[in-house]
Amino acid sequence: ESMLDVARQLKERHAKRVFVCTTFGLFTEGFDKFDDYYERGYLDRLITTNLTYLPKTVLEKPYFTVADMSKFLALIIDSMNHDTSISAVLNPTDRIHSLLAKYGQI
DSSP: OHHHHHHHHHHHTTOSOOEEEESSOOOTTOSHHHHHHHHHTSOSEEEEESSSOOOHHHHTOTTEEEEOOHHHHHHHHHHHHTTOOOHHHHOTHHHHHHHHHHTTOO
């Protein structure tokens, strides 16, 4: 619950928007409190990866976004299978710069 408490406190301190991010969204106690915090305006977006099972009900929530890690994990596995360094995967600076250049941001 601590992340939800922080979200509430941020909104009470006049934060414009609050995004909660987590690597493994387990949701062991269900979604009632998340739903309540979203309805009250304490939570704008909940982002979690697809690195663990996600119930179908969470995918229908208006505040929920999945961070798809499939490609990232595939790159790590591919690098390990080819006995190459994963540093390029872990440090994506070059890819970020190429995307920024592609969209004219740098």
